[in-house]
Amino acid sequence: MKYLDEFRDPVLARHLLDEIDQTVTRPWAIMEVCGGQTHSIIRHGIDQLLPEGVEFIHGPGCPVCVTPLEMIDQALEIAARPEVVFCSFGDMLRVPGSRHDLFQVRARGGDVRVVYSPLDAVRLAEANPEREVVFFAVGFETTAPPNAMAVVLARRLGLRNFSMLVSHVLVPPAMTAILDSPTCRVQGFLAAGHVCTVMGTSEYVPIVERYDVPVVVTGFEPLDILDGVRRVVHQLEDGEARLENAYARAVTAEGNRAAQAVIADVFEVCDRSWRGIGVIPQSGFRLSERYREFDAGIRFGVDGISVEESPLCRAGEVLQGLIKPHQCEAFGTACTPRTPLGATMVSSEGACAAYYHFRRLTIPVEVTSRG
Ligand code: SF4
Numbered sequence: 288m289k290y291l292d293e294f295r296d297p298v299l300a301r302h303l304l305d306e307i308d309q310t311v312t313r314p315w316a317i318m319e320v321c322g323g324q325t326h327s328i329i330r331h332g333i334d335q336l337l338p339e340g341v342e343f344i345h346g347p348g349c350p351v352c353v354t355p356l357e358m359i360d361q362a363l364e365i366a367a368r369p370e371v372v373f374c375s376f377g378d379m380l381r382v383p384g385s386r387h388d389l390f391q392v393r394a395r396g397g398d399v400r401v402v403y404s405p406l407d408a409v410r411l412a413e414a415n416p417e418r419e420v421v422f423f424a425v426g427f428e429t430t431a432p433p434n435a436m437a438v439v440l441a442r443r444l445g446l447r448n449f450s451m452l453v454s455h456v457l458v459p460p461a462m463t464a465i466l467d468s469p470t471c472r473v474q475g476f477l478a479a480g481h482v483c484t485v486m487g488t489s490e491y492v493p494i495v496e497r498y499d500v501p502v503v504v505t506g507f508e509p510l511d512i513l514d515g516v517r518r519v520v521h522q523l524e525d526g527e528a529r530l531e532n533a534y535a536r537a538v539t540a541e542g543n544r545a546a547q548a549v550i551a552d553v554f555e556v557c558d559r560s561w562r563g564i565g566v567i568p569q570s571g572f573r574l575s576e577r578y579r580e581f582d583a584g585i586r587f588g589v590d591g592i593s594v595e596e597s598p599l600c601r602a603g604e605v606l607q608g609l610i611k612p613h614q615c616e617a618f619g620t621a622c623t624p625r626t627p628l629g630a631t632m633v634s635s636e637g638a639c640a641a642y643y644h645f646r647r648l649t650i651p652v653e654v655t656s657r658g
Pocket residue numbers: 599600601602603605612615616617618619622623627628629630631632639
């Protein structure tokens with residue numbers, strides 16, 4: 288299969304592994320930013336094939352996992368209203384709020400629907416002018432362009448019954464927050480390739496320069512990830528810190544200008560709370576002043592909700608790479624995909640779900656401190 292089989296070639300994988308093996312002289316800790324990369328690493332056992340001491344630290348790049356609890360509670364409150372059709376991608380339905388989830392709202396009679404595109408929600412609003420249709424817009428820079436397009440289309444159609452609950456997050460500020468943390472162990476990054484297809488690579492130059500840390504833009508297949516590790520390890524061993532693009536088949540330095548333009552028109556950067564992590568300055572998008580009339584938080588008056596995380600769930604530590612999922616006491620016992628305590632066990636990109644589904648239940652992970 289074009290662009291799939293050739294990136295899973297076991298002979299090429301062996302070559303890359305041999306090169307990494309021959310390059311590494313000491314332990315290194317590398318963060319893969321994206322949850323899609325985490326799943327690929329665990330699913331294909333890449334972490335177990337690397338030389339001893341080369342460790343993946345799983346990053347916060349799962350949009351479902353980092354959507355803050357208060358946003359889930361705002362979604363639950365809006366979805367429970369009788370006049371509302373609440374639309375979301377499927378993963379969000381089982382994410383626990385402070386008391387229940389969207390599935391439970393639906394079981395109690397709420398009109399909660401799974402859509403596959405924000406444009407589906409716009410079409411639903413067009414077809415049902417007597418209902419209020421709300422779309423839950425979560426995600427990183429990758430999903431921001433189609434969500435922005437949905438708002439533009441709703442305005443073009445003159446829809447007054449369409450709105451969005453926006454909880455977008457941005458990757459570079461999260462990387463900066465991780466690097467600023469006194470507990471940070473990350474020595475190099477595999478940056479999320481799909482985010483860079485939209486935003487380009489220039490946002491990472493200041494991070495590389497300020498923190499003296501290698502950043503390699505990486506795809507999602509096994510060979511993509513091994514090539515990313517190979518490049519990071521070469522830089523670390525040579526005492527260098529550069530931005531490299533190892534995903535050139537999809538990523539250019541400038542990114543997708545048309546997508547950036549629609550994002551800039553519809554959204555504006557704001558401080559954003561990340562589930563389990565806390566507020567990261569300038570790390571999210573909200574609707575810009577020009578499109579504020581489509582803001583579901585304002586329309587339904589739920590903006591002020593604030594709640595506390597459960598002390599049982601250690602997803603914040605997982606998302607910052609401070610512990611591995613199975614080092615959480617609840618992993619696989621009180622917390623499973625059927626009975627999730629945190630979003631990282633629910634999402635298809637969540638690190639806890641990856642460890643659970645691919646049976647990383649009891650593997651001891653040695654955590655060493657590195658300079
Ligand atoms: S295993 Fe469950 S309770 Fe523990 S950190 Fe992951 S989601 Fe939270």
